[in-house]
Amino acid sequence: MIVVEETPLSGAGHAPPPPADAVVRPAPPRPRRIGGVTRTGVLSLCGAAASGICVTVLLFGRLAPFSGALGFTVTAYLVFLAVYAVLTGLDEDGQAVRDKVMTVVLWTAATLLFSGLVMVVGFTAWRGREALPHGNFFTQDMQAAGPLDPLTHGGIAHAMLGTLTMITIALVITVPLGLACAVYLNQIPGRFSRFVRTIVEAMTALPSIVAGLMVYATWILGLGMQKSGLAAGFAISVMMLPIVIRASDVVLRLVPGNLTEAAEALGAPRWRTVWHVVLPTARSGLATAVILGTARGIGETSPVLLTAGFTAALNADATSGPMVSLPLAVFNFVKSPEPTMIARGFGAAAVLMALVLVLFVIARVIGGRGPGHQTKRQARRGARASRADVRRFEELRAPGLSLFENPGEPHPAKDAPTAPATGETD
Numbered sequence: 001m002i003v004v005e006e007t008p009l010s011g012a013g014h015a016p017p018p019p020a021d022a023v024v025r026p027a028p029p030r031p032r033r034i035g036g037v038t039r040t041g042v043l044s045l046c047g048a049a050a051s052g053i054c055v056t057v058l059l060f061g062r063l064a065p066f067s068g069a070l071g072f073t074v075t076a077y078l079v080f081l082a083v084y085a086v087l088t089g090l091d092e093d094g095q096a097v098r099d100k101v102m103t104v105v106l107w108t109a110a111t112l113l114f115s116g117l118v119m120v121v122g123f124t125a126w127r128g129r130e131a132l133p134h135g136n137f138f139t140q141d142m143q144a145a146g147p148l149d150p151l152t153h154g155g156i157a158h159a160m161l162g163t164l165t166m167i168t169i170a171l172v173i174t175v176p177l178g179l180a181c182a183v184y185l186n187q188i189p190g191r192f193s194r195f196v197r198t199i200v201e202a203m204t205a206l207p208s209i210v211a212g213l214m215v216y217a218t219w220i221l222g223l224g225m226q227k228s229g230l231a232a233g234f235a236i237s238v239m240m241l242p243i244v245i246r247a248s249d250v251v252l253r254l255v256p257g258n259l260t261e262a263a264e265a266l267g268a269p270r271w272r273t274v275w276h277v278v279l280p281t282a283r284s285g286l287a288t289a290v291i292l293g294t295a296r297g298i299g300e301t302s303p304v305l306l307t308a309g310f311t312a313a314l315n316a317d318a319t320s321g322p323m324v325s326l327p328l329a330v331f332n333f334v335k336s337p338e339p340t341m342i343a344r345g346f347g348a349a350a351v352l353m354a355l356v357l358v359l360f361v362i363a364r365v366i367g368g369r370g371p372g373h374q375t376k377r378q379a380r381r382g383a384r385a386s387r388a389d390v391r392r393f394e395e396l397r398a399p400g401l402s403l404f405e406n407p408g409e410p411h412p413a414k415d416a417p418t419a420p421a422t423g424e425t426d
Contacts, residue, residue, distance in 0.1 A: 041100070044087040052080030081105070124349050131347030138351075142312040147338040156348045158314040159329035162229060163355065165318045166308070166325055167298050169233025170240055174293060178244030179286065183274055185245075186252040197249070203242035211238040212303030220307065227309040229318035232325070235303035240293035247292050251285030252278060287363045294359055298352070301327045326352040 056076040060066045066075070081101060088097045130151060131137050137155040145154025181200070185193050215235040219225050255278050263273040279286070309322030310332065324332075326348050333345030 040091060044084060045104075048080045048084035048087055051083040052076045052078075055079045077108075121353060124346055124353065128343060128346035128348075128350040130343040132350060137344070137347060141314045143314070147336050147341050149340070151340055151343060154344070156326065156329055156344070156351065158311065159324050159326045159348060160351065160355075161314060161316060162232075162308070162323040163298065163326045163352070165229045165316075165323065166233045166236055166304065167294065167359075169230060169318065170236040170297050171290070171294065173233070173237040174240045174244050174297075175290060178241055178289070178293065179248055179279075181245045182248035182252055182289075183278070185249050186278075187270065187274060200242045200245045200249075204246055206239070206242070208239055208300050209302045209306075211235050212306035214238065215303070216306045226320060227307060227322050228320055229308055229315075229323035232304045232308035232323065233318070235307045236297040236300055239300060239303065240297040243296050244289050244293040247289030248282075248286055251282045251289060254285065255281050287366055291360055291363045294363075295356060298356060298359075299327050301325075301331055304328050326355070 053076055056072055056079060059075060060072055066072075081104065084104065085097055085101050088100050092100070125132075134151050134155075136152060138160070139157055140153070140155035141158035142154045142156075143158075181196070185197055185200075212235045215231055215238065219231050219234060220227060225231065259277050259281060260273050263277045264270070268276070304325045305328055308324065310324055310328065311322040312324075315321045315323050330345045330348045330352065333341045333348060336342065336345075
């Protein structure tokens with residue numbers, strides 16, 4: 001679009017043609033609206049959805065020998081995207097069309113993932129609704145209950161205690177080692193760091209059965225120890241460690257370099273910079289890394305079966321005797337043909353999901369908010385520290401202290417007149 005500078009109208013009311021030396025300038029670009037809901041966008045979505053359904057009905061019912069619910073859904077969605085791109089292209093340029101089509105694709109993917117999560121959680125809770133209302137389900141073990149016993153007998157107390165014991169042992173091992181290794185990879189670059197990072201990335205794809213076999217061969221067969229929750233905690237820590245290291249390394253890389261440079265410019269040593277600047281800044285992301293590792297380890301079954309065995313009785317000693325976890329109990333329950341055992345299995349799975357949610361909440365509370373966002377408690381703590389600093393500086397400025405003393409001003413103690421020496425003492 002070309003705009004010509006305005007010229008005064010002639011007496012007849014018509015503008016004369018522009019002279020040859022007229023200044024011609026392009027119209028300023030109109031900013032494209034990003035986000036929000038518009039009437040044209042809603043009509044385009046509805047029209048594209050109706051067109052996709054109609055075209056797919058014609059293809060599957062009249063024109064082509066297609067069949068199947070999955071094929072119908074995929075075809076309708078592809079036709080919907082094509083029609084939506086055409087309708088959007090009538091009013092927008094190519095960049096806007098690509099942006100809106102990709103927005104629809106991403107919203108579709110997010111909806112499918114959320115729907116799958118809701119279906120899994122809802123189905124598990126619905127199938128376990130028969131076992132969850134009973135109090136004995138959380139306070140008793142299966143030592144005195146059999147497959148034919150009703151749900152009023154037996155429970156998963158032994159599996160809950162075993163899971164908490166194993167994951168606690170794994171976290172005690174994994175969190176310090178994982179964070180220390182991530183700090184090393186981030187703060188000390190070099191050939192050995194690249195080698196360690198390569199090993200960590202390779203271990204993220206390590207099969208869980210291999211970790212269980214390694215602990216079984218070294219701890220039980222090699223050292224002669226018995227199957228226990230401690231051995232299972234070692235196996236779970238092998239699975240969690242590369243996840244925690246890799247995620248923590250990525251988080252520590254996101255810490256701005258000017259923060260560490262400012263701390264080192266003030267004279268802080270490297271360890272103090274890491275402890276007081278780098279780790280607090282990345283605390284929220286490090287909590288997420290621990291959550292990812294915990295979610296990986298808490299659902300393992302094969303390493304626990306190899307290293308801890310299986311038992312129906314409650315065992316609170318992690319160093320001796322077999323111990324069972326919730327995933328292993330779920331596997332043992334659902335493979336039974338009895339409806340009561342299947343209900344116990346789904347109830348145990350629902351308890352496992354609730355336990356993961358509780359651990360997630362605890363980790364988020366410990367991790368706090370991201371950098372630049374303070375909680376009310378942190379804001380009150382900072383205000384108290386500021387008031388303490390103000391009082392400290394006021395005390396340093398008090399008379400008699402020379403830290404903030406002006407050289408040009410007389411000191412009340414130094415510049416006071418002194419009496420001449422007379423040789424007499426009082």
